[in-house]
Amino acid sequence: MHSFARWILVLIGLTLALSASAAKDPNEDAIKARRAVMTLQSWYAGPLFQMAKGAMEYDAEMAGIYAAHLNTMANVEGGAMWPEGTDNGAYAGKTRALPELWTTWPEAGKKAEALSEAAAALAEVAGDGLDALRSKIGAVGKACKGCHDDFRAEKM
Amino acid sequence: MEGYRREAVWDPVTRLWHWLLAASVITGWVLGEFRTFSIMQWHIYLGYLTGALLLFRYAWGWAGPAPVRHRTLLASLHDMPAYVRQVGRRRPSGVAGHNPIGALSVIAMVLALTAQVVTGLFSEDDALFFSGPLASEVSSDTVVTMTAYHHLFAKVVLGLVAFHVAAILFYLVWKRENLVTPMLNGRKWVRDRTVNSE
Numbered sequence: 160m161h162s163f164a165r166w167i168l169v170l171i172g173l174t175l176a177l178s179a180s181a182a183k184d185p186n187e188d189a190i191k192a193r194r195a196v197m198t199l200q201s202w203y204a205g206p207l208f209q210m211a212k213g214a215m216e217y218d219a220e221m222a223g224i225y226a227a228h229l230n231t232m233a234n235v236e237g238g239a240m241w242p243e244g245t246d247n248g249a250y251a252g253k254t255r256a257l258p259e260l261w262t263t264w265p266e267a268g269k270k271a272e273a274l275s276e277a278a279a280a281l282a283e284v285a286g287d288g289l290d291a292l293r294s295k296i297g298a299v300g301k302a303c304k305g306c307h308d309d310f311r312a313e314k315m
Numbered sequence: 316m317e318g319y320r321r322e323a324v325w326d327p328v329t330r331l332w333h334w335l336l337a338a339s340v341i342t343g344w345v346l347g348e349f350r351t352f353s354i355m356q357w358h359i360y361l362g363y364l365t366g367a368l369l370l371f372r373y374a375w376g377w378a379g380p381a382p383v384r385h386r387t388l389l390a391s392l393h394d395m396p397a398y399v400r401q402v403g404r405r406r407p408s409g410v411a412g413h414n415p416i417g418a419l420s421v422i423a424m425v426l427a428l429t430a431q432v433v434t435g436l437f438s439e440d441d442a443l444f445f446s447g448p449l450a451s452e453v454s455s456d457t458v459v460t461m462t463a464y465h466h467l468f469a470k471v472v473l474g475l476v477a478f479h480v481a482a483i484l485f486y487l488v489w490k491r492e493n494l495v496t497p498m499l500n501g502r503k504w505v506r507d508r509t510v511n512s513e
Contacts, residue, residue, distance in 0.1 A: 204444065303443070307441070314460065
């Protein structure tokens with residue numbers, strides 16, 4: 160092939176590759192969204208756990224509000240945040256979600272259901288005193304752990 | 316037993332230390348593996364206890380009696396090839412302390428447990444909202460890495476303990492040498508090198 164023609168082809172190839180990588184990948188937005196949901200779940204759950212542990216003084220009003228928000232965050236419609244093919248193999252460095260989350264579906268859905276139930280039970284009583292908070296917080300931790308154990312990689 | 320003498324080998328402090336460590340590690344391991352919100356604090360306490368016992372062991376390796384000294388353990392590693400060649404023979408080893416494989420096993424367990432305690436200090440469980448006392452001192456990336464290693468070393472510790480128990484059974488059944496009793500009463504059948512037992 161003529162060397163000039165070869166250079167043109169290389170240039171075309173590079174342009175295509177660059178424009179492909181620059182294109183917005185909707186899956187990345189989905190990954191960001193679900194991580195944001197979990198960040199907020201953690202944000203609202205954190206003080207509740209600290210109160211239950213005795214590491215933070217129990218505050219009935221704050222406990223009630225935070226548990227209500229945790230309950231909201233545990234029930235946001237998140238199905239579209241988990242498109243197929245967005246596991247930690249395809250999106251290394253962006254997600255810790257293991258492929259098993261999709262291959263063993265609906266197991267992960269049941270885990271989400273468990274969190275939803277635990278958060279609802281906690282929200283009902285979190286403002287009623289430390290003992291009430293403590294009686295329901297363990298189930299929330301168990302629900303978080305259940306999903307992390309099975310469907311989250313140790314590292315990014 | 317001809318060619319063997321019963322000698323005081325394991326001192327009382329070492330024996331007490333051994334069983335405390337066994338209890339602390341097994342309990343800590345079980346509570347970690349089956350952790351829940353209400354028992355997680357106990358896993359952390361047992362980590363502190365294990366850490367304290369390990370620190371003691373490092374000091375005891377300098378100050379303790381000959382069979383438990385670091386120097387003795389390291390020196391016995393030199394006899395490894397000779398010991399390994401004859402370990403399958405069906406007679407008690409009669410070593411007055413750790414045999415070379417045992418010494419290596421002790422070193423491996425102490426180092427693995429040390430790694431386990433140190434990584435635990437920087438680990439977190441972000442489902443149960445518990446973290447080691449030093450996790451807040453380092454970056455969240457470091458915490459994730461430390462936590463991953465903490466989970467990995469838990470498997471290593473389990474493997475080493477399983478090997479330890481399997482070795483005890485091998486000595487008991489195959490070599491007809493009870494190594495548990497000496498760790499209880501301190502007295503061990505030792506080969507009398509003044510008598511030619513070969």
